[in-house]
């Protein structure tokens with residue numbers, strides 16, 4: 001990944017309502033490349049909605065998110081990974097091929113990158129298995145590997161550890177640590193602390209409609 005890409009995300013007076021029902025109101029928010037943040041909050045506090053707003057997938061009711069980046073394709077600068085990642089109805093390798101399709105790299109490079117992605121996510125032995133038959137932990141790793149091909153700098157991970165056992169969480173933590181070494185920014189939601197949240201140097205708490213940052 002290109003360590004030279006600089007990124008930061010700023011938001012002011014951000015507000016979200018659904019059908020006039022206030023969800024959260026955030027006066028100010030700042031996230032810089034290299035920062036790893038654990039976003040905690042009760043069920044329904046609005047964590048998923050905040051991640052989607054920051055990733056540019058959802059419009060806030062008020063305010064704007066400013067993504068400042070030197071990334072050549074700002075659309076590829078951020079990635080949001082769903083709690084239950086969608087698996088294309090084909091093999092693990094083909095899932096990676098599909099993810100690589102939109103990329104501009106030469107065809108030969110793509111094949112190499114797919115091999116590297118399989119190795120990175122420790123999914124080489126699963127390459128020809130139907131992705132929809134993967135375990136929860138393997139699905140999360142494949143979702144990370146698909147995103148890894150696109151080389152985003154900001155990773156928004158929605159409950160990546162939900163319903164994973166200790167070993168699967170450790171395996172995920174290993175990959176997340178590698179992203180940190182590459183200087184990526186991470187924003188991870190989780191109700192409880194675990195080996196992945198332990199990697200985060202900052203803690204944000206969504207509570208009663210406001211965000212407490214530390």
Ligand SMILES: Nc1ncnc2c1ncn2[C@@H]1O[C@H](COP(=O)(O)OP(=O)(O)OP(=O)(O)O)[C@@H](O)[C@H]1O
Nearest residue numbers: 018019023041042043044045046047048049050159
């Ligand atoms: N599209 C929508 N229309 C109306 N209400 C919504 C919509 N999306 C989410 N909500 C409501 O907004 C609130 C926050 O939802 P959100 O999914 O962001 O919370 P969360 O903290 O991620 O929850 P969980 O931890 O259970 O996944 C919930 O009360 C939810 O029902």
